Every structure is written in structure tokens, then in C-alpha cells.
Amino acid sequence: MHKDSISSCSPPGALLGESPLWVDWLNSVLWVDIFGKALHAYCLSNSSIRTLAFNEEIYWLQPTHKNQFVAAFESGIWLLDCQFNKVTQLLAPLKQANMRYNDAKVDAKGRLWFGTMDNHEARPDGNLYLYFEGRLELVDQGYLVTNGPAFSTDGSRLYHNDTGNKKVYCFDVSLNGALTNKQVFIDFNQYAGFPDGMTVDENDHIWIAHWSGGGISQFSPEGQQIQFIELPVKCPTSLTFAGEELDRLFVTSAAIKDSSVMAGSLFEVQINTKGFKPNLVNY
Secondary structure (H helix, E strand, C coil): CCHHHEEECCCCCCCCEEEEEEEHHHCEEEEEECCCCEEEEEECCCCCEEEEECCCCEEEEEEECCCCEEEEECCEEEEECCCCCEEEEEECCCCCCCEEEEEEEECCCCCEEEEEEECCCCCCCEEEEEEECCEEEEEEEEECCEEEEEECCCCCEEEEEEHHHCEEEEEEECCCCCEEEEEEEEEHHHCCCEEEEEEECCCCCEEEEEECCCEEEEECCCCCEEEEEECCCCCEEEEEEECCCCCEEEEEECCCCCCCCCCCCCEEEECCCCCCCCCCECC
């Protein structure tokens, strides 16, 4: 891909830019800086950036049906209003020492899926949870670093990463959200870096950011690499489709382990496919 097809949309420096989210009613891509304790919004109308600072780490946010958000902080999982103010605490802080939230996604039924991980990336104590209608369910465990998740276009498969162990898993998803038939979908030992955040396009292809691998990849529904797109940073973290036609791909990155000039920027990558609007939390 030609370098002109990749553009920087924000100043560099996000320590751990993560969890990009397209919000159509704001015409903006939102993303968090976990260690920087900030939420950023890039407006597609005028390329402006709005930043909100918090007094604690923020890990992700997902939209609801009422132009509100569900967001994970050190202090637990909260319902936020449209101005990103905390309204209601939905889940208490994690009790286990040195554990934190990491990455979330909503399925077509409005169910919220999210992971936890050891903040020191030393113990395989990370879990995958399902939160729906006020109920929290542990659905998988034993992860060093949880990342993803993402869903096939028909919702029958869930993809989820154990970044630290270089494995992308897939599960079958039943109508009631039960996971079965866990398999290694991609063994990332054959690729540069580690599998980080991901999304799915209209052709059921899976797009994955290569943490410490300097780019992003597109994979077929069978797990075969279709293309690798090199980025001007070492540690891309996640990606999302955005825009009115959902044909614009945005990628977050981190400066925490990257000394390159553009580390921690938000990038737009020109591609020839479309994605989907984020599903809304049923709250």
C-alpha cells in the first residue's frame, strides 16, 4: 500500500491508545488512552479533536440505544450520559489485585462482551465475560492478555485473542450467548508481533492490529492472511470502520513501547471494503 493511503488524524503521544469506536450521532471516532487517563474524539466533519481527562484509567466505552455509553474504568463499569458524565455504576471494581479491564464489544442482540487481564501481563488470570440485562457471566478464562472480541457477520462466531500467547480463538455462539467449540483460529507465531484489537468487514474478513508488529492484517473467514498493511508505528492496537458509508478504517496506536515519531497517533487507512456500525448495548 502506498504511504499516501495512510494518514495521521491526531497528534502522537497517546501512551496506550485503544478501543476505537465509531459514533454516528457525533460523526466522530472515539478512542481512549488507557494510561493517559483520557478519552479522545476525532470529528470527521472538521477533523477537530476533543479530549476529556479523567482522574482514573478508562479502558473502553460502548454505545447504548439512548445516545449514552457503557464504559469501563478503574472504579468499575459505569453508564455515562451523552456528555460522558458518570450516571450509574453497573459493576463494581475488580477485586483481584493488579487486574484490569481490557477490550469490549457488543453483539447484535445487545449483549456486552469484555475481557480482564493481569496488568503486569505475568499471570494467565484473564477472563472473558458476558454482561446482559444486569447479569454478569464468566464465559471463558485462562488468558494472559484478552483482546478483541469480534463477531462474524451472522453472529454465529465469536473471535477473541490471547495476545500474550499469540493465539486468536473462535467460538460458536448459541442464540442465548453460550460459547462452544473453542478452537485456535489463527496461530500468530507465524506473523510479526502479537494479535491485538480486531474488527470484521462486510465480507466476513477479520482485521487485526499487530501489537509490536508494525501494521494490520486482513484475514479470510478461514483464517488465511489476505494482506498486511504496514504502518509508520511499531504498536498499533485496534481498529474500527467509520463514516457515513462505513468505508473508512481508523487505527489506534501506543507510544508506551514505541519511540517512533508518530507513535500514539490515530491513523486512517484507505481500503476498498466496508464494515458495520457498532451494535448498541441493550440497556
